[in-house]
Each structure stands twice: as structure tokens, then as C-alpha cells.
Amino acid sequence: MEVIAFIGPTGTGKSHRASKVAHDCGADVLIDDGILIKDNRIIAGSSAKYEANKIRSVKKAIFIDEEHAQQVRDALQQLNVSKVLVLGTSRNMVDRIVHALQLPPVSKVIRIQDVSTPAAIMKARETRLTQNKHIVPVPKIELQPHFPNFMIDPMRLFNKTPRQPRYHFGEVSVVRPNRFSVFGKLIITERAVAMIVREELLKDPALVAVSRITVKNMENPERGLVLKLNVTVRYGVNIPEVVHAAQDRIKTQVEYMTWMTVSDVNIYVQGIVVNQKI
16 A cells, blocks of 8 residues: 655645545545545544544544544555555654554655645635634535534535546535634643653653753744753663653653644753662
8 A cells, every 4th residue: 555645734725635636646545634535435534623622633633542543444454445645734743644544654745835836825824714614525415414513615626627628526625613713722832841841751760850941843833842951860870771761751742742743852961869869
């Protein structure tokens, strides 16, 4: 099975163009926001757009729930798929989906900038921000059972190249969710991230103290958070081993609790304490 990633920031029009991109690259199915789609039909999964808040939506989109992931795995196996298009806001997100669904590594990456103009991307962002509209690449009749309380409008996509046959790439639906807007914005501060880091670090008795935790890229988390911290370790421990384990734990815990990507965890050992009681 070949896996192709279709990447673009939130609200740039990926789902709107997903059917055509899948057609152009020869993908049998596409995976978008927690659902497996084939031939304009939802085959398996459940949409992340129905979740009550952003964190739950992201968890659904990357198949954190094992039962949800297994449902899609089973469907892929039954369909005997040769090529799948996976949508995500970043390569990291696509890799998480691929890992959760036990798919082969990504062989090709398509970015929204490759298939859309800057003007179209800007318009898509504006629509998302001002009108709270989300696109799901399936017809209204297929989507309605999944969004019984949401307003859904259909929109057809066609290729209108002159002197060429009209190829039907499917129908998408414009969904106006009422949940995210009701709950407002979710803001995670630098201090909150620092507290997560501190709590996770001090679970290890080899680490005596932590200070000067700084968090960069909070304004642009799609670039990945960069964490920097100073620690004091207990005398006699294997410092590289302790630090590498701490880096892995911090990255895992921060990403799990905030759903922001962590690109770097820089730990500086500032001191060693002898006979410190832990």
C-alpha cells in the first residue's frame, strides 16, 4: 500500500480539494478528520468535526482511540487498498495517523500550496474564521446521519478544462458546526506548558530540581514548540541516559495534553547534588 500525505494548515482548503487531489494521484481512498472515505461514501470512522472541543477533535482526527483506529484498519484491509491519501495539518500529524492505523511510511507529500493559489488559501482561512464553515469531502446525503443537528450545504466539484470531458470528482459538504463557536477559543499559555514539563520531570528521582523553563513558538505552534530547561541531577546517575529519557517523556506528555507539536526539548544539566534525599 502506498501512502500519500496531503498537508496544509487548518482552514486552508484541504478538505475542499481532497477529492480532486485523490483523483489526480490515483488514491483509492482518503482519510480526513477521523473518517475513511471511498467513492463519496464514509466507509469507516467518525468525524472529528462533531467533537465538542478542539482537543477532542484533534484526538479523534489522529485516531487516539484504539477502537476507532481498529475500525478503520479493518475497513482498509477489507477494501484491499493500493493507495491512500491522508490529510493533516502537518507532516507530524500525518505520521501520527499513519502510525495509529499501522500504515506504511509516507512515500509522497503534497502541500496545499501545490494545488491551490495564495488567494484561494486566504479566502478559505477567512471563511473558516468569520463564518465557522468546515468542509467534509462527502455528499450531504451521506453526511447528514453523522451531523444530525448541524447545518449542511452540498457543493459539487468539477474539472472544467476546455475541450476535455467533465470528470466528476465528487461532492463535498459545507458544515457549520455550532460547538466550537459556543465554547470559544482554547488558549494554552507558556506557564501551563512549563508546569506540565516540571511535573513530568520531577517524577524521575534522578532529577533533583528544574529551573528556567522557557517555551518558544507559542504564537505559531504549527512550527513546533521549542522547550528549554535547566536541571540538577543526583550524583552517580548516567546523565545522558537520564536526559534522553526525560526528553522523550516531556515530548510525549506535552503533545498528549496540549496537542501542540514539540520539535525540540533542550535540557541543560546545571548541577549535580551529592547525597540529596529524594
